[in-house]
Amino acid sequence: MKKTFLHKTIYGAGESVSVTGITVIGLYFLYFLTDVVGLTPALAGSIFMIGRAWDAISDPIVGYVSDQTKTKWGRRRPYFMAASFPLLVLFLFLWYPVGFTTQWSLFLYYSLIYVLFMTSLTLFHVPYISLITEYSTDYDERTSINNYRIFFQLFVGLMAATIPKLIADQYGYQQMGLYVGFFIAIVAIFIFTFTRENRIIQKKRQKTIFKELKSVFQNRPMRYLLWIYVGSYAAANIIESFVIYYMKYYLNREIDMPILFVVVIGTGILTLPLWAVISKQIGKRHTLLIGLFLWIFGQVGWLVISPSSAPFVVYVIGVIVGAGYGVAHVLPWAMLPDVVDVDEWETGEKREGIYAGIMTFFMKMANSIAIFFIGIILELSGYIANTTQSETTLRTIKWTMAIAPGMFIIVAIIATFLYPFTKEKHMEIRSQLEQN
Numbered sequence: 001m002k003k004t005f006l007h008k009t010i011y012g013a014g015e016s017v018s019v020t021g022i023t024v025i026g027l028y029f030l031y032f033l034t035d036v037v038g039l040t041p042a043l044a045g046s047i048f049m050i051g052r053a054w055d056a057i058s059d060p061i062v063g064y065v066s067d068q069t070k071t072k073w074g075r076r077r078p079y080f081m082a083a084s085f086p087l088l089v090l091f092l093f094l095w096y097p098v099g100f101t102t103q104w105s106l107f108l109y110y111s112l113i114y115v116l117f118m119t120s121l122t123l124f125h126v127p128y129i130s131l132i133t134e135y136s137t138d139y140d141e142r143t144s145i146n147n148y149r150i151f152f153q154l155f156v157g158l159m160a161a162t163i164p165k166l167i168a169d170q171y172g173y174q175q176m177g178l179y180v181g182f183f184i185a186i187v188a189i190f191i192f193t194f195t196r197e198n199r200i201i202q203k204k205r206q207k208t209i210f211k212e213l214k215s216v217f218q219n220r221p222m223r224y225l226l227w228i229y230v231g232s233y234a235a236a237n238i239i240e241s242f243v244i245y246y247m248k249y250y251l252n253r254e255i256d257m258p259i260l261f262v263v264v265i266g267t268g269i270l271t272l273p274l275w276a277v278i279s280k281q282i283g284k285r286h287t288l289l290i291g292l293f294l295w296i297f298g299q300v301g302w303l304v305i306s307p308s309s310a311p312f313v314v315y316v317i318g319v320i321v322g323a324g325y326g327v328a329h330v331l332p333w334a335m336l337p338d339v340v341d342v343d344e345w346e347t348g349e350k351r352e353g354i355y356a357g358i359m360t361f362f363m364k365m366a367n368s369i370a371i372f373f374i375g376i377i378l379e380l381s382g383y384i385a386n387t388t389q390s391e392t393t394l395r396t397i398k399w400t401m402a403i404a405p406g407m408f409i410i411v412a413i414i415a416t417f418l419y420p421f422t423k424e425k426h427m428e429i430r431s432q433l434e435q436n
Helices: 005-013 015-037 041-068 077-094 103-135 139-171 173-194 209-217 220-250 254-270 272-282 284-304 311-347 352-381 391-418 423-435
Strands: none
Touching: 005 015, 005 139, 005 173, 015 041, 015 077, 015 103, 015 139, 015 173, 015 220, 015 352, 041 103, 041 209, 041 352, 077 103, 077 173, 103 139, 103 311, 103 352, 139 173, 139 254, 139 272, 139 311, 209 220, 209 311, 209 352, 220 254, 220 284, 220 311, 220 352, 220 391, 254 272, 254 311, 272 284, 272 311, 284 311, 284 391, 311 352, 311 423, 352 391
């Protein structure tokens, strides 16, 4: 049955939980740790890598367990409610300026709270992403449903990129953490209340989680999809995390940063219907390649502009980057349910949860690689917070903003060229699955 506008909107709204938490952390947490708390860039960046080491365990486990959960509310929805209160409390503590005086005590506190918060986010996000495979089996409708989710990701992401910073500047980071934490928790409860699940008769699984993971990575389209996703998402995360340094120190235009976010993310939102139409005509793979090439062309622009460039030049680059940024966000997730169908066709099992868990882990891994990478680069360049930077540091900031995301985009382009799955193959597989 085709999903209505209301069904798609309610489902898409759930993305607000993850995108709010990840965007605020991705944009401002490294800056908060270095310039507010006073951690060295290397220690601050290491916090994110510790979180990823734990996610390598927690994300697949949550997916595996949710696949086998049986309650009157379904397999996925109970986790939305369970995650809501921890998300509120831990997000508040994440921005609490503790009075510790040593680098290592600060490092240990923020590492612990960060790991606990990301675990709570996993508890919500992995079951949430798992729902999309059950929502529709149609190749093109899955792109449509993902467009609703990505609309909320980009629109709420835009709000998360600007409003929390305004609150923090006016009232402090602790107050910002409280308000944002409440918002995240309320949306999680809303999604629990208003979503519904299809009844799935799941066979009892005999494999251990380790055998399940091995089986997932034997899925060839999934391996390429992960490279596509890591490349796209790491590139986006580097831009999101680094732009505050680029605008503040290199261009001396920190005040224009909210406008740049509106331009980039607004372009991403406005081009979503266009990418959906193109995808329906030429398929997800070719559409993604067009978007990635457009994005890497835009990256060159960050090298062209200088502090003396007219403001509109920055925004023109933002439009180009935003168009590619949008398609690279929507299509990898629209491709995931197709890959899960391949797995069901090969194994006879429905394992949306563990696939979503692995995808979520790689999403967070890309985020942390980007932030850790930035922390190390800033440290090596001689960056000193809240002061005039040296020529070496400014040159490093300029080149990192352009080249580092471009390297990851190239990884995504190569993986997309090698991605072996087509719309025709998916229709053939769905036909066989529906006959069984």
